Amino acid sequence: MSALLQVNANGLYCAVGAFYIDPWRPVPRAIVTHAHSDHAHWGCAAYLCSTPCQSVLRSRVGSDSNIEPRPYGESFDINGVRISLHPAGHILGSAQIRVESRGEVWVVSGDYKLEPDSTCTPFEPVRCHTFVTESTFGLPIYRWGAPSETAADMNAWWKSNQQSGKASVLFAYSLGKAQRVLAAIDPAIGPIFGHGAVEKLNRIYRETGIALPETHYAGSAPAATDWSRALILAPPSAHGSTWIRRFGTVSTAFASGWMRIRGTRRRRSIDRGFVVSDHADWPGLITAIDATGAECVLVTHGYRAPLVRWLCEHGRNAKALETRYDGERDEGTESETPEPDSPDPDPIPQVPA
Amino acid sequence: MRAFAQLFTALDETTKTNEKIAALTAYFASVPPADAAWAIHFLIGRRPKRLIETRKLVEWAVAEAEIPDWLFGESYQAVGDLAETISLLLPAPTTSSELPLHYWVEERLLPLKEWDDAKRRESLVTAWRAMNERQRFVWNKLITGGFRVGVSQSLVVRAMAAVSGVDAAVLAHRLMGDWMPSVEFYERILAKESADADVSRPYPFFLAYPIEGPIDALGDIHHWQAEWKWDGIRAQLIRRQWRTFLWSRGEELITERFPELEALGGLFPEGTAVDGEILPWKNGMPLPFAQMQRRIGRKVLGPKILADVPVSLLAYDLLEWGGEDVRERPLEWRRETLEQLVSATKSTGRIVLSEPVNTASWGDLTTLRREARARGVEGFMLKRKGSSYRVGRKRGDWWKWKIEPYSVDAVLIYAQPGNGRRASLFTDYTFGVWDGATLVPFAKAYSGLTDEEIRKVDAFIRRNTIEKFGPVRSVRPELVFELAFEGIQKSSRHRSGIAVRFPRMARWRTDKKPEDADTLETIRALIAGA
Ligand SMILES: [Zn+2]
Ligand SMILES: [Zn+2]
Numbered sequence: 103m104s105a106l107l108q109v110n111a112n113g114l115y116c117a118v119g120a121f122y123i124d125p126w127r128p129v130p131r132a133i134v135t136h137a138h139s140d141h142a143h144w145g146c147a148a149y150l151c152s153t154p155c156q157s158v159l160r161s162r163v164g165s166d167s168n169i170e171p172r173p174y175g176e177s178f179d180i181n182g183v184r185i186s187l188h189p190a191g192h193i194l195g196s197a198q199i200r201v202e203s204r205g206e207v208w209v210v211s212g213d214y215k216l217e218p219d220s221t222c223t224p225f226e227p228v229r230c231h232t233f234v235t236e237s238t239f240g241l242p243i244y245r246w247g248a249p250s251e252t253a254a255d256m257n258a259w260w261k262s263n264q265q266s267g268k269a270s271v272l273f274a275y276s277l278g279k280a281q282r283v284l285a286a287i288d289p290a291i292g293p294i295f296g297h298g299a300v301e302k303l304n305r306i307y308r309e310t311g312i313a314l315p316e317t318h319y320a321g322s323a324p325a326a327t328d329w330s331r332a333l334i335l336a337p338p339s340a341h342g343s344t345w346i347r348r349f350g351t352v353s354t355a356f357a358s359g360w361m362r363i364r365g366t367r368r369r370r371s372i373d374r375g376f377v378v379s380d381h382a383d384w385p386g387l388i389t390a391i392d393a394t395g396a397e398c399v400l401v402t403h404g405y406r407a408p409l410v411r412w413l414c415e416h417g418r419n420a421k422a423l424e425t426r427y428d429g430e431r432d433e434g435t436e437s438e439t440p441e442p443d444s445p446d447p448d449p450i451p452q453v454p455a
Numbered sequence: 456m457r458a459f460a461q462l463f464t465a466l467d468e469t470t471k472t473n474e475k476i477a478a479l480t481a482y483f484a485s486v487p488p489a490d491a492a493w494a495i496h497f498l499i500g501r502r503p504k505r506l507i508e509t510r511k512l513v514e515w516a517v518a519e520a521e522i523p524d525w526l527f528g529e530s531y532q533a534v535g536d537l538a539e540t541i542s543l544l545l546p547a548p549t550t551s552s553e554l555p556l557h558y559w560v561e562e563r564l565l566p567l568k569e570w571d572d573a574k575r576r577e578s579l580v581t582a583w584r585a586m587n588e589r590q591r592f593v594w595n596k597l598i599t600g601g602f603r604v605g606v607s608q609s610l611v612v613r614a615m616a617a618v619s620g621v622d623a624a625v626l627a628h629r630l631m632g633d634w635m636p637s638v639e640f641y642e643r644i645l646a647k648e649s650a651d652a653d654v655s656r657p658y659p660f661f662l663a664y665p666i667e668g669p670i671d672a673l674g675d676i677h678h679w680q681a682e683w684k685w686d687g688i689r690a691q692l693i694r695r696q697w698r699t700f701l702w703s704r705g706e707e708l709i710t711e712r713f714p715e716l717e718a719l720g721g722l723f724p725e726g727t728a729v730d731g732e733i734l735p736w737k738n739g740m741p742l743p744f745a746q747m748q749r750r751i752g753r754k755v756l757g758p759k760i761l762a763d764v765p766v767s768l769l770a771y772d773l774l775e776w777g778g779e780d781v782r783e784r785p786l787e788w789r790r791e792t793l794e795q796l797v798s799a800t801k802s803t804g805r806i807v808l809s810e811p812v813n814t815a816s817w818g819d820l821t822t823l824r825r826e827a828r829a830r831g832v833e834g835f836m837l838k839r840k841g842s843s844y845r846v847g848r849k850r851g852d853w854w855k856w857k858i859e860p861y862s863v864d865a866v867l868i869y870a871q872p873g874n875g876r877r878a879s880l881f882t883d884y885t886f887g888v889w890d891g892a893t894l895v896p897f898a899k900a901y902s903g904l905t906d907e908e909i910r911k912v913d914a915f916i917r918r919n920t921i922e923k924f925g926p927v928r929s930v931r932p933e934l935v936f937e938l939a940f941e942g943i944q945k946s947s948r949h950r951s952g953i954a955v956r957f958p959r960m961a962r963w964r965t966d967k968k969p970e971d972a973d974t975l976e977t978i979r980a981l982i983a984g985a
Binding site: 241242243245342362363364365366368369371373374405407408411412415 | 523906
């Protein structure tokens with residue numbers, strides 16, 4: 103008797119339904135929790151995702167991809183397996199995938215968070231027998247403060263940079279984090295500019311109906327622009343690159359859950375760290391897992407071992423699940439790959455030989 | 456505590472000197488003198504010894520955080536810093552406190568030494584409950600004796616000078632020696648006129664920068680006094696009010712460690728201060744520095760070690776004479792007077808003049824410098840004639856001109872995580888060199904790479920781990936680094952049979968393959984040449 107979902111060389115596979123969830127290789131049929139690159143691999147023959155995820159996913163896996171959108175909460179069948187998508191609160195369109203076969207229910211959460219975020223639909227607990235959870239920040243040292251306080255800190259940093267004549271360069275992952283930061287800060291303080299990679303996603307968010315303050319593409323700003331009043335949003339890969347030079351004297355900051363640890367901030371030689379994450383903190387993970395009522399918990403990403411042990415000590419049947427998901431990496435996939443400074447849609451990814 | 460924690464945060468979040476001075480100045484201008492005195496004490500690196508056993512501190516923190524021990528261990532592993540781990544794990548504060556720094560230090564920190572465990576625990580837990588994460592972090596650093604922040608003494612002095620209008624060099628001198636932080640102390644150091652009380656107080660050391668650019672850019676060699684640069688313990692020997700004080704550069708009073716020099720000081724005239732280098736010295740010759748390390752390692756100095764490894768003071772300069780501060784007098788005057796002092800006391804065999812090395816040209820001096828290794832010195836010190844003895848590290852009048860370090864190409868074979876801010880990265884490496892077809896561990900090095908390079912090497916290690924032994928990983932031998940080091944000698948304690956001094960990574964040799972690395976044989980040849 104094999105499990106409803108199993109990890110094989112390509113990803114998390116449902117043999118009964120003949121589909122994958124978040125495969126890490128091109129497969130015939132993929133259900134995708136969200137469009138971050140460690141969950142949405144290019145080159146699959148057919149994709150299925152939540153309706154609000156569709157445009158973002160298309161920008162990531164190629165405009166001529168075969169993508170089938172489904173609204174949150176609607177059930178449908180694939181080869182006799184009952185499936186529905188439920189909000190994960192991680193980024194725009196992020197979904198937990200509920201899979202049911204012969205009365206057995208699994209939920210694959212992808213990445214999720216419980217904090218309020220106006221740029222995506224809030225996390226919704228789904229009852230199940232087996233819950234596949236992330237553990238990117240699966241240690242009790244990771245606890246997020248009130249989003250309003252972090253926003254106030256970012257505003258204060260921006261204003262104080264204006265007073266000392268420095269441009270404010272804030273690094274944030276271009277999909278999800280940048281938009282969440284945008285929605286949180288006070289646009290009355292000054293003009294906001296974006297790196298091309300950020301601007302491209304801002305546009306998709308706006309087209310999907312998410313309200314964001316006005317931003318300008320930094321690359322087409324006139325030469326005489328006074329950057330000292332500006333906030334510039336850029337992907338972490340732009341840190342230390344020549345792209346930054348155009349802004350003159352800058353103060354740099356990084357918005358990431360990892361900024362909770364002093365060493366990670368200092369190592370990156372960043373002036374400020376703001377603790378902002380798209381992932382659940384330790385109390386968030388425990389709350390979400392409890393709310394599913396799951397008998398069995400499978401843990402992916404990050405700090406698998408401590409979370410598994412803690413869950414087992416608290417009477418749950420928990421196991422680590424080996425996947426290739428990265429989560430919000432300190433030295434992450436997104437930051438290592440320089441993103442092109444173009445606000446236009448990317449060319450279709452090349453298939454390597 | 457709130458203001459001090461904010462100051463810490465401000466200093467911690469910038470690398471820019473003017474921003475640090477601005478933060479310090481704002482702090483000194485706004486806090487009561489009793490707080491400022493303690494802040495100076497901690498900022499310039501003086502700290503109480505560890506007041507509490509780590510084991511107990513962790514036990515109380517774990518209980519307060521209501522987590523199992525193993526989860527504390529996992530958290531510590533991820534953070535890499537005990538004080539920070541505790542501050543991140545404790546529950547949110549239940550109250551807040553406006554009590555000033557001197558209250559926390561005098562009423563809550565220093566008494567920890569005398570209290571029993573129950574009282575200590577209660578005091579710590581109530582302190583934690585009244586502090587936010589930043590305050591707790593600083594507090595935990597203070598009670599574990601690990602407080603450190605990225606400011607030099609000279610930045611602190613500059614900020615104090617800005618607040619008080621007192622000359623920075625005067626302030627620096629007043630901060631030396633033995634003092635207890637108090638209102639009186641703070642008022643005394645900031646006073647326009649000083650009535651100096653501390654009889655033991657040393658002068659700030661004048662430190663040299665390494666020479667930049669070609670040597671002949673210094674101009675006419677006759678304007679310079681060259682001396683060999685020795686590698687021992689830089690120190691000041693002071694005689695005042697019929698007592699002798701020996702200070703290390705780290706501002707530690709080390710008189711008792713060197714009874715020979717204490718006796719020597721007894722022969723100095725009243726009111727004398729000599730700057731020099733302590734060297735293990737026997738039969739008119741320096742001994743290898745390893746001998747000195749043997750001596751330093753001893754808790755009790757028995758007659759045997761004193762006879763085996765006697766020390767001498769290699770006299771560099773004269774700072775006080777007849778009770779007068781003579782640092783502003785020209786080099787020639789100080790030198791002449793120093794020579795008189797040395798010739799009057801050299802029969803003890805415990806003082807040696809650092810002789811000027813006279814050559815006709817920079818070319819001749821360069822030739823002579825090649826003998827440095829054979830003579831057991833690090834190169835030359837160059838001092839401008841007519842110059843005064845200045846405070847701290849200054850460019851222009853004094854330069855050090857060291858010989859090129861040894862260098863060896865070696866292969867990365869083991870790695871382990873660093874400490875503190877480097878704890879989540881593999882930063883501590885062991886390098887191997889070829890002994891036939893195997894790589895034998897040769898040296899460990901931690902420094903010399905940029906943050907960017909460290910990140911790349913870290914990623915390589917994670918992808919190329921062969922085996923894990925606790926925190927240590929053996930790594931596929933692929934990366935080659937050029938290691939630089941200062942000294943080399945035989946050692947029975949090392950598997951390679953060789954010990955090196957101050958090894959560091961000079962360059963990542965991405966152009967080299969492991970088979971291009973050096974062999975034990977070529978390295979042994981370096982010892983022969985040393
Ligand atoms: Zn994600
Ligand atoms: Zn993920």
